[in-house]
Amino acid sequence: MDALKDRSHRVRLSRHLNLAFLAPDLLAQITAGHQPSGFTSEWLRTHDLPTNWDAQRAFFNAL
Template sequence: MNAEFESFVPLTFARRGVQRLATTSAVAHDTTFLVGLSRAFYWKSLLDSNVMKSGSEIAKHEGLHHSVVNELMRLTLLAPDIIAQLMSGTQPRRLTLMWFQRNRLPVDWQAQRAIINGFK
């Protein structure tokens, strides 16, 4: 016997300035950030599997400037708990994709956590 299962996640979409947010009753997911994060990990997988040889090659293939690819690829260096916080929508409000693109984070995860905790 096959049973179908459904999941319902109550989301509403709202704008915060030029950003689009998916909100539940408790959290706000920055969809722009989530798209950037997913692209970064996808591109990393292309490099890891030797499908693409460099960020510049990815940029050319995607029709983007190489700096965009390189800025987003830095997101793959984030500590797993910071990524989980961003994915769950519980990050500090000012911690946006644009912030990550304009500010370099250290590779050291403890140092990253200290910076993120400074937002609270």
């Protein structure tokens, strides 16, 4: 695997790993299909989620 492809995979994996640290109530909203309309795969691809759950909730409320 070339370096650029490896980096791309690492970035994508890193973004998805952030979901593992999502506040439980936000995860429940997403799995129930009640996420903010601005929370899309594109948004997730271009933004980092904060690790603090209160900060995550603020992000979601702003979307």
